Amino acid sequence: MTMLSRVADRLFWMARYLERAEDTSRLVHAYTHLVMDIPKGSEPGWDILVRILDAETNYAEHYRVYNEHHVMKFLIADQDNVSGILRSIRAARENVRTTRDVLPSEIWEHVNELYLYAQETAEKCIGRRNRYQFLETVIERCQMINGMVISTLPRGHAYRFIKLGHLLERADMTTRVIDVGAAALLGDERLRSTVDPLIWASLLKSLSAMGAYRREIGPQVEAGAMVDFVLRESTLPRSVKFCLNGIRKELLPLSNNKDALRLVNKARRKLSLFDPQLCSREELHIFIDQLQLILTRLYGSIDRTWFMKDQK
Amino acid sequence: MNNSWKSYDAGPFFDELITGSGQARVAARRVVKLLQSLSDEDMASRRAAAELAIREMGISFTIYSEGRNIDRAWPFDIIPRVIPARDWASVSLGLAQRSRALNCFIDDIYNKQSILAAGIVPAEFVLDSGNYKPQCAGVSPRYGAWAHVCGTDLVRDKNGKFYVLEDNLRVPSGVSYMLENREITKRVLPELFENYSIQPVDDYPSKLHSTLASLSPRMLRRPCIVVLTPGIYNSAYFEHAFLAQRMGAELVEGSDLFVGEDNCVYMRTVDGPVRVDVVYRRIDDEFLDREVFREDSTLGVPGIMRAWKAGHVAIANAPGAGVADDKVVYAFVPQMIHYYLNEKPLLASVKTYLCVNQRDREYVLANLDKLVVKPANESGGYGLMVGPHATKAKRAEFAKLIEQNPRNYIAQPTLALSTAPTYIDGTVAPRHLDLRPFILQGKETWVTPGGLTRVALAKGSLVVNSSQGGGSKDTWIVESNR
Numbered sequence: 001m002t003m004l005s006r007v008a009d010r011l012f013w014m015a016r017y018l019e020r021a022e023d024t025s026r027l028v029h030a031y032t033h034l035v036m037d038i039p040k041g042s043e044p045g046w047d048i049l050v051r052i053l054d055a056e057t058n059y060a061e062h063y064r065v066y067n068e069h070h071v072m073k074f075l076i077a078d079q080d081n082v083s084g085i086l087r088s089i090r091a092a093r094e095n096v097r098t099t100r101d102v103l104p105s106e107i108w109e110h111v112n113e114l115y116l117y118a119q120e121t122a123e124k125c126i127g128r129r130n131r132y133q134f135l136e137t138v139i140e141r142c143q144m145i146n147g148m149v150i151s152t153l154p155r156g157h158a159y160r161f162i163k164l165g166h167l168l169e170r171a172d173m174t175t176r177v178i179d180v181g182a183a184a185l186l187g188d189e190r191l192r193s194t195v196d197p198l199i200w201a202s203l204l205k206s207l208s209a210m211g212a213y214r215r216e217i218g219p220q221v222e223a224g225a226m227v228d229f230v231l232r233e234s235t236l237p238r239s240v241k242f243c244l245n246g247i248r249k250e251l252l253p254l255s256n257n258k259d260a261l262r263l264v265n266k267a268r269r270k271l272s273l274f275d276p277q278l279c280s281r282e283e284l285h286i287f288i289d290q291l292q293l294i295l296t297r298l299y300g301s302i303d304r305t306w307f308m309k310d311q312k
Numbered sequence: 313m314n315n316s317w318k319s320y321d322a323g324p325f326f327d328e329l330i331t332g333s334g335q336a337r338v339a340a341r342r343v344v345k346l347l348q349s350l351s352d353e354d355m356a357s358r359r360a361a362a363e364l365a366i367r368e369m370g371i372s373f374t375i376y377s378e379g380r381n382i383d384r385a386w387p388f389d390i391i392p393r394v395i396p397a398r399d400w401a402s403v404s405l406g407l408a409q410r411s412r413a414l415n416c417f418i419d420d421i422y423n424k425q426s427i428l429a430a431g432i433v434p435a436e437f438v439l440d441s442g443n444y445k446p447q448c449a450g451v452s453p454r455y456g457a458w459a460h461v462c463g464t465d466l467v468r469d470k471n472g473k474f475y476v477l478e479d480n481l482r483v484p485s486g487v488s489y490m491l492e493n494r495e496i497t498k499r500v501l502p503e504l505f506e507n508y509s510i511q512p513v514d515d516y517p518s519k520l521h522s523t524l525a526s527l528s529p530r531m532l533r534r535p536c537i538v539v540l541t542p543g544i545y546n547s548a549y550f551e552h553a554f555l556a557q558r559m560g561a562e563l564v565e566g567s568d569l570f571v572g573e574d575n576c577v578y579m580r581t582v583d584g585p586v587r588v589d590v591v592y593r594r595i596d597d598e599f600l601d602r603e604v605f606r607e608d609s610t611l612g613v614p615g616i617m618r619a620w621k622a623g624h625v626a627i628a629n630a631p632g633a634g635v636a637d638d639k640v641v642y643a644f645v646p647q648m649i650h651y652y653l654n655e656k657p658l659l660a661s662v663k664t665y666l667c668v669n670q671r672d673r674e675y676v677l678a679n680l681d682k683l684v685v686k687p688a689n690e691s692g693g694y695g696l697m698v699g700p701h702a703t704k705a706k707r708a709e710f711a712k713l714i715e716q717n718p719r720n721y722i723a724q725p726t727l728a729l730s731t732a733p734t735y736i737d738g739t740v741a742p743r744h745l746d747l748r749p750f751i752l753q754g755k756e757t758w759v760t761p762g763g764l765t766r767v768a769l770a771k772g773s774l775v776v777n778s779s780q781g782g783g784s785k786d787t788w789i790v791e792s793n794r
Contacts, residue, residue, distance in 0.1 A: 002581040004568050097370075098544050101557035105369075112370045157582055255583050306582040 003157035007099050009307035011158055014095035015165030018111075021088040022142035023173040023206075025135040027052065028075055028085075030206035032131060035068075037198055044199065046071040052180040053083040069126060076134070077122040085138060086122045089115050104152045107145060114141045160250045164302065167250070171243035172295055177203050178227055179288040182281055197221045204230070207238045227276040227284065240291070244268050247298070256305050263298040267291060316739035317348045326472040327742060328393050328732040339792045340394040342507055344733075347391060352738060355390075359735060362390050362500045371492050374547045386489060387783035389734045390500055393745065393765045397511065400789045403466070403474050404749075404759045406659030409649060411462050411751040414479060414636045416652035418458040421635055422448050432651055433644045437668070440719070441638045443482075443689055445597060447604050448632030451621055454527055455755055459636065460628040461520070461592075462751040463487070466659075466763075468730035475660045475727070476645075477746065481629060481637040483594045486764040487516060487750050488551035491558075493764070493786040511761035511789040516750070517558030520592075523754035524559075527626035528589040535589035537561040538579060540569070542595050542611045552594050561592070571615030577625045590626045591616070597631050639688045639722045640666055663725055667718040676714065676723040680707045683723040684774075685714070698774055700726050729774055732785065734767055744768045746776050747787065762787035 031049055047066035050059050055074075058081055063070040078084045082091075093115040100108045117137065125134035146166070153159045181203045200221040204210045207230055216233070217225050233239045248264045251257045274287055320330060329340040336344035350358070363385070371386040420427050421438055428435040438444055463484025465477040494513050498505065521537070528535035541552035543565050556563035568579050569588065578585035593600065599609040604617040619625045635641070643664040646657045665672040665683070676683060680699050687695045697710045714721045731742035749763030765785040766776035776782040 002583045002586055004562055004564060005580045005582055006565065006568050007562075008582045094544075098553075100370075100553045101539075101561075101563040105557075108370055109368050113368060116367065161582075 001156060003102070003161070005307050007102055008157060008161045009303075010095040010099045011102070012161045012165035012302070012307070014092050014099065014111075015162040016169040017088045017092035017095065018142050018145060019166045019169040020083065020173070021085050021092065022139055023170065024053065024075060024083065024085050024088065025138045025142075026208065027173075027177070027206045028072070029132065029135040029139070030202045032128065032135075033205070034198060034202035048180060049075060052176045054176070055081060055083045058082070072126045072131065076126055076131070085135075086118050089118045089138070102158050104148065106152065107148050110141065110145050110148065114138070114145070117141070160254070161306075163250045164247060167243040167246045168295065168299060168302075170238055171240050171247075172292065174207060174230055174238055174240050174243070175288050175292055175295070177206060178230060179285060182223075182227070182284050182288075196223070200226050209236055209238060212236055224277040231274075231276060232271060241268070241271055244271065254306070260298060260301045260305060263294055263301055267294045267298070270294070316741070317344075317733075320733060320740055320742070322731045322742040324470060325728050325742065325744070326468055326470050326730040328395070328468075328730055328745070329391075330733065337394070339396040339790050343392060343394055343504055346501075346504060347733075347740075355735060356738065358500050359390055362388055362496050365496050365499050369492065369495070370550075371489070371496075372550055374545060374549060386492070387769070388493060388496060389743075389767055389769075389783050389785045390497070391733050391735055391740070392497055392501075392504070392786040392788050393732050393747075394788045394790055395762065397789050397791045400761065402658065404761075406474075406657070407464055407749055407751050407759045408757040409653065409655060409658050410464065410476065410479070410645060411459070411753050411757055413645065413649040413652050414462070414481065415457050415459055415753055417641075417648045418481075418630075418633055418636050419452065419456040420652075422451060422458075422632060427648065427651055430651070432647050433641070437638075437640050437644075437666075437719075438635060441635060441640070441689070443632075443634040443638050445605075445632035445635070447617065448630070451630070451632075453626070453630050455753075457527075457753045458630040458633040460523055460527070460630070460753050462753065463748050463763075464751060466747045466749065467662075467727055470728040470730075472730065473660065475662050477662060477727075478639065478642060479637060479645075480748075482634040483548075483596060483629065484748075484750065485548040485551050485594075486748050486766075487760070488554040489784055490750075490760065490762070490764040490787070491516060491554075493784060497786040508788070509791040511791075513761060516760060517555060519752055519758050520555065521559040521561070523752045523756075523758070524561075524590045524592055524626075524628055526754040527628060529623055529626060530587075530589055532589065536579075536587060537590045537592065538564045538569070538588050540564055540566065540591050540593040540595055540613075542566075542599070546594070548594060555592075566595070566610070566612045569613045569616070571613060571619050575615070575619050575622045575624050577613065577616060577619045588625060590628065592628050597634060600627075600631060634689070637689070639664070639686055640668065640719070643722070662727065665723040667714045667721040667723065672723075673714065673718055676721075677711055680711060682726060684726050685710050685721055685723045688720050688722055698726060701772075701774070726774075732765075732767070734769070734783070734785075736769065741771070743771070744774050744776070745785065761789045 027049060045066060046068050049071055050056055059074055063074060074081055074084060076085050079087060081087050093111050096108050096111045121134055125131050149162055200223060201210060204213050204221060204226060209230055213229055217229060230239050232241045234241045234245060236242055244264055244267050251260050251264060276284060322330060329337055329344055331337055366385050366388060372383045373386060374383050427433050459481040461484060463480040463486060466474050467477050468474055491513055524537050525535050539552050539556040539561050541549060541563060553563055564579055570578055572578055577588040579588055595611050598606045600612040601614060601617040602609045602612060603614050620627050643666055646661055649655055649657045665676050667673045667676055683699045685697045697706055729744040731744055733740045734743040745765050745767040747763050747765050750760045752758040765787040767783045767785055768774055768776045769781060769783045
């Protein structure tokens with residue numbers, strides 16, 4: 001059974017938006033938690049979240065200053081922010097709404113419920129009091145939907161393109177977290193040895209990797225080891241390596257996969273040759289930049305090969 | 313005990329559940345008994361449960377209002393409508409008969425035109441109609457079937473007798489709501505199903521699938537069937553997606569398809585172009601193919617008419633089928649049944665005055681306050697006037713419209729539509745309703761058991777269309793041994 005290019009495109013984006021909603025929720029959750037631990041004055045500022053999502057331009061169109069309230073409104077409840085939680089959920093729902101015919105009906109029902117929930121509550125959850133509850137619900141429901149995909153969807157094209165969307169978005173998010181985390185910390189000349197581990201730990205938490213890190217490496221979070229872990233630990237579901245391996249696996253059974261495979265293999269090779277423990281912050285930044293460029297080209301290749309509308 | 317049942321009175325109308333003396337009808341006895349036993353709170357909570365189910369299942373329809381599309385939750389009344397299987401059996405035969413005759417008529421019109429030559433239907437009524445598509449002349453779809461899916465609106469008069477109000481042969485909608493209504497009732501009032509033998513409606517998608525598959529030009533075990541939708545902003549998009557999913561067919565938009573140099577229809581897939589055998593289209597003729605119909609259409613598939621005429625793809629309903637959907641043509645269906653089938657019509661039609669005939673027109677203009685005036689080829693309840701409920705100004709406006717363009721208007725007596733108990737603002741009150749069964753026509757003819765009941769939620773109103781504030785009810789055909 002084949003699949004319409006348009007449907008594959010929408011499933012891919014449904015998955016990307018759901019992943020984005022979940023990842024952004026994790027990020028906000030971890031950061032909110034972190035802020036309470038850091039002595040006043042030495043926290044990196046709320047702008048870091050906007051910078052991770054590369055949304056400064058969009059932010060500047062709506063808000064002037066980076067304070068908690070505005071940044072939270074922007075990330076949680078803004079209807080126009082494509083990297084925001086509410087907007088991502090809405091976009092995911094629109095994509096499911098137009099592909100319901102290829103998905104088990106429970107998936108639509110749950111995505112729709114998530115949307116109704118977010119639509120009703122997001123605005124009220126900007127303040128710290130209700131924020132956790134909201135973010136946790138979003139994360140939980142996204143995971144439930146993922147679980148349904150894994151446990152009910154036949155391993156055909158629908159599953160494959162959903163998987164590709166998830167993995168590509170997740171790899172992208174992980175590289176962003178590392179890049180900005182590194183910029184915020186390593187770029188600063190001031191010594192903040194008491195604060196740094198807290199921040200690295202919170203970034204690990206935002207990637208759901210804290211527990212795994214402790215078991216694999218130890219309780220002391222240290223920059224080089226942490227970066228290495230989330231980039232190259234092949235057993236960690238949010239590591240870049242894990243995502244790239246998964247993407248490769250999903251590309252293999254597709255027809256016309258040559259170009260996309262070449263790109264994903266290129267990224268994998270680059271990753272294995274890079275040693276985060278030995279590099280400077282500048283080198284790390286350049287490396288992440290190059291990696292993101294390959295991810296962008298990989299998306300372009302997927303789009304051209306399988307979603308294009310101009311086949312004759 | 314819910315008090316409003318005691319004072320329930322449908323007045324002069326035929327009520328589907330309650331007799332004139334206030335007793336429950338035999339087939340509805342257990343439904344009424346159970347509902348009467350529920351407290352006000354219980355009724356309210358059942359209704360809330362239904363609303364929640366509708367929201368969660370995402371059952372919606374889209375209306376266009378004030379320049380934007382609004383997705384509305386499907387309006388549903390929890391009290392089912394009950395029809396005894398014995399009564400339904402004869403209605404069902406009548407519907408099948410009607411569908412066969414209408415298909416004979418369409419096939420005749422685009423080929424021999426014998427019924428026109430015989431003078432049974434005046435040629436100008438048919439050939440001058442906007443629904444007659446000269447581009448379809450000479451085509452002979454398999455089994456002579458053009459209107460593969462027909463939605464026929466039925467009403468009952470004050471004696472409970474069924475009448476055909478109109479036939480929808482173009483892109484009739486509503487069948488998904490018939491299926492979803494049953495789902496909701498099962499969730500909300502499960503105990504009702506314990507002691508009843510209710511004819512299931514679930515198999516509609518598989519019947520539709522086999523009807524469509526029987527049209528495939530290629531003899532394949534699994535022909536490629538697609539549902540062609542205008543897209544997410546169409547009011548019936550929910551239904552298009554629903555049917556595609558239930559049939560295991562692809563839901564496509566015009567841009568997903570193209571016609572190759574070999575005059576075959578293909579869809580664009582992740583594995584490259586794949587040939588399509590049957591298109592169940594939910595796009596109006598006018599937008600189907602810009603090579604043949606409206607040039608500004610972006611919804612359809614350029615070249616699909618070429619492919620259809622070459623016999624490389626089946627289109628359901630066939631383009632041009634709407635020629636029998638005209639309300640002027642409606643007046644001649646009894647004659648068609650005689651002419652093509654040599655049978656007596658089993659279902660009554662409503663007396664119809666054709667404004668194009670001078671005598672009829674004079675009668676209509678003199679009796680506007682008693683009649684319902686309808687445009688000949690609108691659907692969805694648009695542009696009609698219910699005489700007894702219309703203002704003087706409205707009647708004057710219609711008199712003028714009729715005189716300007718008599719061909720475009722017909723009139724019918726205002727029927728005393730039947731009612732059924734409907735849960736409104738915490739009480740049970742009579743509301744008028746109609747019924748839309750669906751008839752499938754391929755190699756065989758098949759009629760849904762029951763159909764979609766639409767109910768006018770405003771007191772005294774006769775307008776049941778969901779686009780105009782109508783609701784719906786689950787419709788049960790029940791076996792009862794008296």
